[in-house]
């Protein structure tokens with residue numbers, strides 16, 4: 402049985418004061434034990450959030466990281482230093498990074514390998530554009546993204562990876578994929594992983610859906626067999642909304 406996982410992706414939102422206020426409030430609330438919860442926040446907040454979430458029931462993640470441990474990479478933050486800070490997750494290959502920061506499948510693969518080496522859970526995003534959905538090329542695109550992401554990842558490590566299926570046309574648009582369409586793609590991703598590894602890896606890997614997930618639709622997605630959680634942008638910015646997502650994802 403895969404443990405459901407709900408992660409907030411705050412993107413470029415919140416000042417440090419607002420971020421700390423959120424975490425301090427979340428710590429006072431009862432969170433469902435059967436759901437793994439985490440908040441992925443801008444780099445400059447991470448040190449305070451990791452310290453502030455000690456002994457809490459939720460983890461803290463970064464939204465990106467560099468695969469080199471150190472070096473002349475102005476403006477970048479290494480996954481090694483994120484691990485040293487005590488970060489639990491790192492989002493890798495979000496479509497906004499692929500689109501606006503020219504992140505390639507090759508760089509994404511290196512980041513995944515580095516995260517696994519440093520014991521930080523990689524949350525790998527894949528997803529198609531509206532054009533690719535409409536012209537029918539989306540399955541081959543997603544298959545390629547998965548194959549490249551998992552290149553040289555060992556069988557033991559593969560099951561630690563979290564995959565987030567995020568169709569680009571559903572991100573921040575209010576236009577979510579139907580639960581059936583989202584599940585079909587999560588199932589397709591699981592089958593691709595099975596081809597690359599084995600039945601047991603495919604059964605263990607957690608696959609999230611992301612794209613306009615909110616408290617009102619989370620239970621629909623979670624009712625689907627191949628959706629194990631959600632990567633949530635806008636609806637993760639308020640404590641009550643975030644808790645409602647966790648409540649909607651619990652399976653006990």
Ligand SMILES: O=C(CO)COP(=O)(O)O
Nearest residue numbers: 410572573612613634635
């Ligand atoms: O990109 C997303 C999460 O990574 C989804 O964002 P929204 O939930 O705001 O659509």
